[in-house]
Amino acid sequence: MSIPRYTDLDTVHDHVWDALETAAEDPGHPYRQLTFGTVHEETPDLRTVVLRTADAGARALQFHSDRRSRKVAALRENDRIAWHAWDTESLEQIRLYGTATVHVDDDVAAALWESQSPGSLSVYPRPTAPGTPIDEPDDKLDPAVKSDPITEEDVAGGRQYFAAIRTVIDRVEWLHLHPDGHYRARFEYASDEGEATWVVP
Numbered sequence: 001m002s003i004p005r006y007t008d009l010d011t012v013h014d015h016v017w018d019a020l021e022t023a024a025e026d027p028g029h030p031y032r033q034l035t036f037g038t039v040h041e042e043t044p045d046l047r048t049v050v051l052r053t054a055d056a057g058a059r060a061l062q063f064h065s066d067r068r069s070r071k072v073a074a075l076r077e078n079d080r081i082a083w084h085a086w087d088t089e090s091l092e093q094i095r096l097y098g099t100a101t102v103h104v105d106d107d108v109a110a111a112l113w114e115s116q117s118p119g120s121l122s123v124y125p126r127p128t129a130p131g132t133p134i135d136e137p138d139d140k141l142d143p144a145v146k147s148d149p150i151t152e153e154d155v156a157g158g159r160q161y162f163a164a165i166r167t168v169i170d171r172v173e174w175l176h177l178h179p180d181g182h183y184r185a186r187f188e189y190a191s192d193e194g195e196a197t198w199v200v201p
Contacts, residue, residue: 003090005178009196012185016094016174017056019087024054024061030087031094036063037082038100040074046084047071050120052112059169059189061096064112067104067163068129075100081167091177098169104162112164118150124158175201 006012023031036049053062065072083096103109172187182201187194
């Protein structure tokens with residue numbers, strides 16, 4: 001398979017955001033499940049999350065989480081975040097940096113909740129918070145959702161624990177491990193115009 005090599009910064013920028021917007025709609029896309037980083041008690045903290053929405057115009061990425069989770073507590077103390085994505089086929093890495101806001105009982109949270117399938121919301125009816133110590137692997141994990149298929153009525157009780165996490169990106173780092181030579185680009189949005197540059201890999 002021939003791997004394209006990009007030589008124009010605007011093309012790279014569009015390529016990155018097109019991929020993220022596609023991933024938010026395509027469960028099979030390599031960027032659908034991303035590493036999301038926060039700072040917790042002055043220590044970097046990483047986990048994998050599912051990308052739910054991406055908006056290139058707003059430079060925004062969203063996912064959802066239990067509002068009682070450690071990541072939500074961390075974001076309320078320090079809103080700086082990072083994302084990491086890797087495509088094993090195209091050999092591209094994306095790192096994104098920015099800030100996050102937590103939404104629980106507003107229009108942002110409501111819109112994300114309503115856009116999700118009941119199956120993707122099925123973990124939220126559980127009354128026990130993530131990270132709670134337990135004696136056995138399955139303790140307190142019996143889901144409140146019993147029906148098959150899962151319905152909106154099944155998951156309605158989980159709305160009280162649901163949070164939408166919206167991140168706005170202020171810097172993108174893109175790296176391509178191309179067979180003809182590695183190369184890298186950086187995009188920063190500190191100004192209205194933004195700044196794009198090639199950098200040494």
